[in-house]
Amino acid sequence: MHMSDALVSPAVGGAMWAVSAAGLYVASRKVSHERDDRLPPLMGVLGAFVFAAQMINFTIPATGSSGHIGGGILLAALLGPWAACIVMASILAIQAFLFADGGLLALGCNIANLALLPCLVAYPLIYRTINRGTNGISPSRIAWGGFLAAIIGLQLGAFGVVIETTLSGITELPFSAFVALMQPIHLAIGGVEGLATAALLLFLARMRPALYPALPQAAQQQHISYKPFFILMGVLVAAVGGLLSWYASSLPDGLEWAAERTHPSEIANTSTSHETLARIQEKTSILPDYNLPAADQPRTDIEERAGTSLSGLAGASAVAAFLIILGLILRRKKTVRTS
Numbered sequence: 114m115h116m117s118d119a120l121v122s123p124a125v126g127g128a129m130w131a132v133s134a135a136g137l138y139v140a141s142r143k144v145s146h147e148r149d150d151r152l153p154p155l156m157g158v159l160g161a162f163v164f165a166a167q168m169i170n171f172t173i174p175a176t177g178s179s180g181h182i183g184g185g186i187l188l189a190a191l192l193g194p195w196a197a198c199i200v201m202a203s204i205l206a207i208q209a210f211l212f213a214d215g216g217l218l219a220l221g222c223n224i225a226n227l228a229l230l231p232c233l234v235a236y237p238l239i240y241r242t243i244n245r246g247t248n249g250i251s252p253s254r255i256a257w258g259g260f261l262a263a264i265i266g267l268q269l270g271a272f273g274v275v276i277e278t279t280l281s282g283i284t285e286l287p288f289s290a291f292v293a294l295m296q297p298i299h300l301a302i303g304g305v306e307g308l309a310t311a312a313l314l315l316f317l318a319r320m321r322p323a324l325y326p327a328l329p330q331a332a333q334q335q336h337i338s339y340k341p342f343f344i345l346m347g348v349l350v351a352a353v354g355g356l357l358s359w360y361a362s363s364l365p366d367g368l369e370w371a372a373e374r375t376h377p378s379e380i381a382n383t384s385t386s387h388e389t390l391a392r393i394q395e396k397t398s399i400l401p402d403y404n405l406p407a408a409d410q411p412r413t414d415i416e417e418r419a420g421t422s423l424s425g426l427a428g429a430s431a432v433a434a435f436l437i438i439l440g441l442i443l444r445r446k447k448t449v450r451t452s
Contacts, residue, residue: 114183114270114299114368115208115223118216122281123386129277130221136229137202143195145443151339152196153440158346159188160200160436161429164207165354166309168403168425170362173301178370179362180302183270185231186262187310190240190255191317191324194232200436201228207431212424213398217390226273231266239265250327252318259314260307267303271295274368285376294371302367350433354425358403359418400424 118126144152163184170179184204188197202224208214215223243258244250275292278284321342322328365373395401404420405412412420 114226114267114274114366115205115215116219116226116274116277116368118218118387118390120274120278120281120284120286120372121216121219121222122283123218123384125277125281126218126221126386128221129219129225133202133221133224133229136198136233137224140195140198141443144199144440147193147196147444150444152192153437153444154339154343155192156196156200156440157433157437158343158350159191160204161350161433162346162353163188163200164204164432165350165358165425165429167204167208168354168358168361168421168428170364170366171305172362172364173298173305173367176298176301176370177364178298178367179364180299180305180367181361182306182309183227183231183263183267185228186236186240186259186266187313189232189236190259190310190314194236197232197236198228199439201232203436203439204432207428207435209394210397211399211431212403212428213394213401214403217394218386222273222277226270226277230269230273231262234269235262235266244327250325252315252328255318255325256311256315260311263307263310264300264303267299267306268296271299271367284372286372287375290375291371294374295367298367298371350429351426354429355422358421358425361421400427403428 121129163182166184167181170181172179183201185197185201188200191197192200205215205220205223205227209217209220209223239262240258243261244254272292272295275288275295278286278291279288317324318328321339323337364370400406400420400423403424405416405423
């Protein structure tokens, strides 16, 4: 659901940049007050995993479309909503600048749709509501909360795309037809993401209850080493980003699918802002479209797979390194203020 610049006007893109920047500023202030020393490495390793997982597009049967997980609810459940916003925004920024996935003008929209709405709306209203009450948190509540929140979060993000595209007014995508296609296809994609999120949260609740402080058995693992967990996540990141990404579906994603069927001859007007940002993105994207740069000769199958693996591993490493450093900087700011 990464929006391209072709859907967004400079006014809407700039406004959403401002909204996202304000949200991330608040998030950074909140994270800097966290007391958990595990947060920076957890942000790094979970961010790398979500980056790798987003490379796996899965086919939606009988539609001719594909989708991939967003990951916002998974991160919010494990890191808290504010840290999850920062992690998702970092993933989206690295995807846009290094891999030309999503436009630079549309980056504010993508952060709002894939980070702010799932983490700050769907997570507190759905996930936390389900995991609140007299019976307390439990693995089954964690799974149901993750499942439903992932679906609602993706529905909110898909509707955000429709609103931002309509307000931009630079395409011939009618609102009623566009929303009538965007919401159902992302409901199907959200169902798959919901199942994957529930399964991962349930697995981690049994493997590392300390990630969920409200679980009754969490206290027993407070002082257990996290080294095996980080090693396991590193192996999963390498396997998903370096190998499973070879088998990602090549069908258009839900947004492309809906846009093509709403108005196949979509017309996008470009401005100086679009052209300038496109040139910047062309220079910063070292592995455009998650593959090796274009060459004079068509790439062989081995070269295609090598480019995909390199993109998965390089991107996950960049996300992990950036988030660990950022987390440590935010922790340092807290220490300075405390001193």
